[in-house]
Amino acid sequence: MEVTPSPSNMSLLCSAAHFMELECDDGPETPNLKPHIEKFLEGIRFWTWSELVEALKQCQDLFSFKGYLAILDRIMDHLIERLASPGITSPNTCSSNRSSFQFSCDTSSNNSLRNNCSGATWWFEHLLFLKIDLLDKVTRTMLSYDFDHGVVSRFLFYYHNSTCLGAVQDEKIETTEVVIDLLLLLDLRSISCKDLFNLNRMAVGLKMSTSFIDKIESLIGPLLDQTTIDYLLLPSPRGRGQAYDVGFVLRLVHIFFFGHSSEVNSNRLKKVAKMMDLFLVEVAPDPRLKPFEFEALITMLPDTARESHDQLYLAMDMYLKVHAGLSDKEKISICGTLNHEKLSAELLRNLTRNLVFPSEAKPRAYVTKQNRMKSLLQENDHLKNFFESVFRKSFKNIEVSEDVEKRSYDGEELRGDSEGMQNGSQLKRSGTHIMSNAMYLPKLCS
Numbered sequence: 001m002e003v004t005p006s007p008s009n010m011s012l013l014c015s016a017a018h019f020m021e022l023e024c025d026d027g028p029e030t031p032n033l034k035p036h037i038e039k040f041l042e043g044i045r046f047w048t049w050s051e052l053v054e055a056l057k058q059c060q061d062l063f064s065f066k067g068y069l070a071i072l073d074r075i076m077d078h079l080i081e082r083l084a085s086p087g088i089t090s091p092n093t094c095s096s097n098r099s100s101f102q103f104s105c106d107t108s109s110n111n112s113l114r115n116n117c118s119g120a121t122w123w124f125e126h127l128l129f130l131k132i133d134l135l136d137k138v139t140r141t142m143l144s145y146d147f148d149h150g151v152v153s154r155f156l157f158y159y160h161n162s163t164c165l166g167a168v169q170d171e172k173i174e175t176t177e178v179v180i181d182l183l184l185l186l187d188l189r190s191i192s193c194k195d196l197f198n199l200n201r202m203a204v205g206l207k208m209s210t211s212f213i214d215k216i217e218s219l220i221g222p223l224l225d226q227t228t229i230d231y232l233l234l235p236s237p238r239g240r241g242q243a244y245d246v247g248f249v250l251r252l253v254h255i256f257f258f259g260h261s262s263e264v265n266s267n268r269l270k271k272v273a274k275m276m277d278l279f280l281v282e283v284a285p286d287p288r289l290k291p292f293e294f295e296a297l298i299t300m301l302p303d304t305a306r307e308s309h310d311q312l313y314l315a316m317d318m319y320l321k322v323h324a325g326l327s328d329k330e331k332i333s334i335c336g337t338l339n340h341e342k343l344s345a346e347l348l349r350n351l352t353r354n355l356v357f358p359s360e361a362k363p364r365a366y367v368t369k370q371n372r373m374k375s376l377l378q379e380n381d382h383l384k385n386f387f388e389s390v391f392r393k394s395f396k397n398i399e400v401s402e403d404v405e406k407r408s409y410d411g412e413e414l415r416g417d418s419e420g421m422q423n424g425s426q427l428k429r430s431g432t433h434i435m436s437n438a439m440y441l442p443k444l445c446s
Contacts, residue, residue, distance in 0.1 A: 007052070007054050007058075008051075008055070010040075010058055010059050012058070013036075013037055038071075041074055044078050045078065047078070055075045056076055056079055059071065060129075076134075076141060080138065080142055080147075083142075084145050120151065121155070124159070127155075128159060128163065132174055139185075140185070148190075149187045153186050153190055153191045156182055157199070160179045169206060173208055177212055180212055180219075183196075183219060193220065193223045193227045194227075197220065197227070197231040200213070201234070217252060217255060218259055222255065222256060224252050224275075229279055229282070232248075232252075233279075233282060242289055243289075246283060246297065247293075250293075250297065256272060269304075269305045270305060270307065272305070273301050273305035273306045276300070277306070277312055280297055280311070281314060284315040285318050285319075285322055287323070289319070291326060291333075291334060295334050299337055303339055306342065310342075310347055312337070312338065313351065316335060316338065317357075320334070321356055331357070331358045332360050335361035
């Protein structure tokens with residue numbers, strides 16, 4: 001019986017040839033299917049998209065047949081070349097010219113390819129049949145053809161989300177591990193931060209090994225400036241008792257600064273600072289958040305990262321009020337990062353009156369004034385006695401001075417009266433003498 005090779009029976013023919021050892025040419029009467037299969041594959045460039053997909057789907061089990069891996073690779077290469085072809089716009093497009101699938105190392109050609117692939121996502125659902133081993137091989141082949149990394153990353157997340165639905169835990173773990181390793185091959189800026197956080201949640205939920213959790217965090221950390229506060233508010237691991245996983249955030253911040261070669265410019269740094277301040281406000285009311293953890297969240301960023309310390313002050317205020325039992329040393333350590341020059345005038349005034357903050361955390365002018373008032377209050381009794389003594393002495397001197405002045409005034413008055421009386425007597429005697437002389441004046445004149 002003659003069997004005609006077709007895309008749909010390629011796998012069946014290869015399996016039959018393998019198990020029946022028909023590939024061995026033992027004589028002229030012994031059929032050998034392998035040459036017929038290879039002859040048929042010469043026309044693969046004329047296959048439709050659906051035929052390529054069907055052939056790859058049927059032949060993915062050939063991984064275990066070493067002698068037929070070349071057939072699987074050939075089908076896979078043609079499918080990927082078809083996807084990468086600049087002219088493909090629908091699943092049914094095919095090309096009669098194999099040269100159209102050749103790739104140049106020229107930059108303009110590669111950019112054109114990336115632009116074309118960036119919108120070509122229609123094929124995602126067509127490749128969901130891929131088993132995990134073949135997914136790894138297909139993805140690596142795509143990258144060798146200079147596929148757009150953004151498209152590849154979206155495909156990997158699409159595949160992961162679709163195939164994990166309804167799968168058992170072991171299958172989910174295996175798929176997640178392969179996807180994580182493939183994502184590490186991509187340009188980080190081409191990966192969705194949101195999808196990475198979702199992948200991390202699943203990995204944590206599946207209780208995957210620490211090594212793979214670390215790999216996901218190494219992908220998220222450099223993209224921290226692209227995330228939002230919602231993705232950082234992950235529930236704390238069981239047994240910690242805290243509301244949120246603070247350790248997770250601390251690790252991401254550390255990776256953002258030290259875990260990747262990309263430059264951390266001022267714009268990226270300010271975005272992370274704003275998000276971290278929002279996170280601080282969220283976790284500050286947690287009564288189980290340890291002082292050293294809260295302090296670590298505050299001090300992870302340099303002072304230059306924050307244009308304003310208003311949110312930082314509000315977070316400190318909430319934390320100190322909730323954790324009223326902290327020692328002065330702990331409070332001073334927490335508040336040491338606060339920069340008064342970056343506080344608004346309103347919050348700076350609020351700080352000077354805020355009793356939960358230690359005096360060391362308040363502005364120097366206020367602290368100096370406060371210390372002086374405290375010193376005055378402590379010496380109140382001494383000052384009171386001193387002032388009373390001064391006042392008594394002053395009043396006594398005033399009374400003595402007034403008495404002396406009064407006596408002096410009375411003596412002068414008496415002396416004046418005595419002199420006046422003497423002068424009056426003299427004037428009276430002089431007057432009598434004048435009058436007496438006047439009586440004799442006419443007699444002298446006559």
